Amino acid sequence: MSQHAEIVVIGAGPGGYPAAFAAADHGKKVVLVNEETNPGGVCLQRGCIPSKALLHVAKLIHEAADAAEHGLTFGKPKIDLDKLRAFKNGVIGQLTGGIQSLCKARGVTLVQARATFANSNTLNLAKPDGSTEQLTFDKAVIATGSQPAMPPMFAIGDPRVMDSTGALALEDIPKKLLVIGGGYIGLEMGCVYAALGSEVTVVEALPVILAAADRDLVRPLQKRLETQFKAIHVNTKVLSLTASKAGIVAELQGEGVEPKQTFDRVLVSVGRKPNSKNLGLENTKVQIDEKGFIKIDRCCRTADPNILAIGDVAGEPMLAHKATREAKVAIEALVGEPAEFDNIAIPAVVFTDPELAWCGLTETEAKAQERDVKVIRFAWAASGRAQSLARTEGLTKLIVENKTERILGVGIVGVGAGELISEGVLAVETAAVARDLADSIHPHPTLSETLMEAAEAFIGQATHMYRPAR
Numbered sequence: 001m002s003q004h005a006e007i008v009v010i011g012a013g014p015g016g017y018p019a020a021f022a023a024a025d026h027g028k029k030v031v032l033v034n035e036e037t038n039p040g041g042v043c044l045q046r047g048c049i050p051s052k053a054l055l056h057v058a059k060l061i062h063e064a065a066d067a068a069e070h071g072l073t074f075g076k077p078k079i080d081l082d083k084l085r086a087f088k089n090g091v092i093g094q095l096t097g098g099i100q101s102l103c104k105a106r107g108v109t110l111v112q113a114r115a116t117f118a119n120s121n122t123l124n125l126a127k128p129d130g131s132t133e134q135l136t137f138d139k140a141v142i143a144t145g146s147q148p149a150m151p152p153m154f155a156i157g158d159p160r161v162m163d164s165t166g167a168l169a170l171e172d173i174p175k176k177l178l179v180i181g182g183g184y185i186g187l188e189m190g191c192v193y194a195a196l197g198s199e200v201t202v203v204e205a206l207p208v209i210l211a212a213a214d215r216d217l218v219r220p221l222q223k224r225l226e227t228q229f230k231a232i233h234v235n236t237k238v239l240s241l242t243a244s245k246a247g248i249v250a251e252l253q254g255e256g257v258e259p260k261q262t263f264d265r266v267l268v269s270v271g272r273k274p275n276s277k278n279l280g281l282e283n284t285k286v287q288i289d290e291k292g293f294i295k296i297d298r299c300c301r302t303a304d305p306n307i308l309a310i311g312d313v314a315g316e317p318m319l320a321h322k323a324t325r326e327a328k329v330a331i332e333a334l335v336g337e338p339a340e341f342d343n344i345a346i347p348a349v350v351f352t353d354p355e356l357a358w359c360g361l362t363e364t365e366a367k368a369q370e371r372d373v374k375v376i377r378f379a380w381a382a383s384g385r386a387q388s389l390a391r392t393e394g395l396t397k398l399i400v401e402n403k404t405e406r407i408l409g410v411g412i413v414g415v416g417a418g419e420l421i422s423e424g425v426l427a428v429e430t431a432a433v434a435r436d437l438a439d440s441i442h443p444h445p446t447l448s449e450t451l452m453e454a455a456e457a458f459i460g461q462a463t464h465m466y467r468p469a470r
Contacts, residue, residue: 005031007334008123008137010115010279013041014048015311015323016143017099022331023141024106031135032108033115033125038096039103042145043320045092046165051188053088054170055351058195062228062353070390079196085170117280120306124280139306141330142286142294143323144275146312154180154268158243161266164189174198174264176230178250180238182209184350186269187221190229191352200229201261203236203252212348213356214363216377217413220393221356233257241266274313298340299333300326308334322346345428349418354394357421360409360428361399372402378454380414382464385445391415396450398434400458405433407455416447423451434458 009020012034020032032039043049064074103110113125115135123135148163159166167189173196179186182204194200202209202225209232210218226232236254243249247262274292281288285304287295293316294302294309301308308330311323325343332339347359366373380386380394394414401408410424427437437455442448453462461467 003135005029005135005137007139008033008135009141009143011041011143011145012039013143013145014043014320015327018324019141019143019310019327019331020108021102021106022328024108026335030108032103032110033113035114037112039099039110040096044095046168048320049095050088050092050168052351053091054192055188057084058192059353061195081170117283120284120304139334142307142309142313143311144313146272146274146318149271149273150268151270154241156241156243160248161241161268163268167267176263178263178266179269181269183269186267187350187352189267194228202229202232203238204234205237207235209234210350213358214411216395217356217411220395220413221352221354224354272318276313300330317346345425347421347425349421351418354414355417356413357417358411359421359425362409363399366399373408374400374402374458376400376454376457378450378457378462378465380450383447383450385447389415396454398454398458400434407432407434420448423448
């Protein structure tokens with residue numbers, strides 16, 4: 001390994017390795033330092049990718065069961081956990097191998113080590129074999145990501161109490177699973193285990209699940225989840241977890257909720273925290289806020305002129321695609337190109353069934369800001385494609401500014417919402433107006449037509465939806 005790098009990137013997740021690649025593409029001598037054996041970060045190894053592989057299997061199980069209503073009956077699925085784990089791990093292996101190959105192709109030096117700052121131009125690298133060495137650099141990019149939050153009251157030292165990493169290991173299929181937290185991670189993993197045969201109970205301390213999303217988008221999802229899960233308890237607290245021979249005893253507090261229940265496993269999914277500790281940042285000028293996030297400007301620069309930060313460690317939203325975009329901004333700014341993170345439409349996707357996605361301004365935010373907007377909803381019951389899929393519970397909505405007719409926000413719930421939302425992102429990011437969307441020819445029959453027809457409804461009348469004039 002070279003003893004000096006023009007640019008060193010710490011962390012090889014969805015922020016780190018794109019930053020390293022972008023820097024190499026600009027002709028820089030780059031070292032990518034990763035504490036784990038393989039690159040990819042949490043997203044690839046213990047998050048986005050393995051969870052979506054398992055959710056794909058869950059979707060197949062549900063589609064096979066739903067097919068009976070259309071005259072096609074399959075037998076009860078037989079779950080081979082070893083093969084299922086092998087499928088998931090194979091996906092991870094394929095992608096990590098691809099990143100390693102791209103490192104070689106671009107001339108990026110990939111080093112496995114724990115990196116800590118000695119000062120603003122030097123890193124101490126602790127290798128897996130116990131050896132240490134120093135690496136000097138011109139510029140550094142911190143992309144160390146985040147980890148699941150585990151409140152001390154739930155950390156009882158029993159492997160049956162899992163975080164998202166433990167849940168994705170898929171050690172077994174518990175008969176009864178408690179999910180603490182009604183956010184996207186808890187609901188996604190709840191869907192996986194419910195499909196595989198677990199009796200899933202979700203407990204959320206807030207009055208609603210998926211609190212960041214508009215209620216009309218959550219409603220179709222919650223209705224379907226209520227048929228898959230044993231229970232969804234909101235306004236409910238978990239006061240304690242106690243290990244017993246029979247299982248994990250949870251003490252619950254909520255109206256109409258049985259106060260003591262025993263579960264075979266418990267998934268704690270109450271959020272994530274940034275990996276900003278034990279990096280030696282006190283030896284630099286980098287500043288950290290009260291939540292542990294590294295403070296950055298719109299060019300991803302920290303208070304230390306030699307150090308930048310991107311991704312989960314640098315603030316909300318803690319999303320892989322936000323980290324990847326910040327990687328490009330950071331490197332472009334670093335090499336002197338005019339760049340800053342000015343994106344206004346960072347999409348959020350919940351990969352449940354149905355999927356839920358939104359970008360830009362939500363209806364809730366528009367009301368709170370007293371914005372002069374019109375909210376258009378196009379129910380998928382009027383979509384020929386949704387009817388042919390027998391999945392008419394979906395909804396597409398636009399938040400449109402009345403004066404300018406500019407599309408400020410898009411929300412979608414339904415099959416494939418995660419794929420459909422990108423058109424909404426483009427519309428919001430480019431300041432498209434409703435007529436731009438309405439006059440763009442969409443292929444028929446597709447679910448994407450619901451975006452076009454929602455825009456038509458703002459202008460006048462949608463072809464497949466009629467609203468009498470007031």
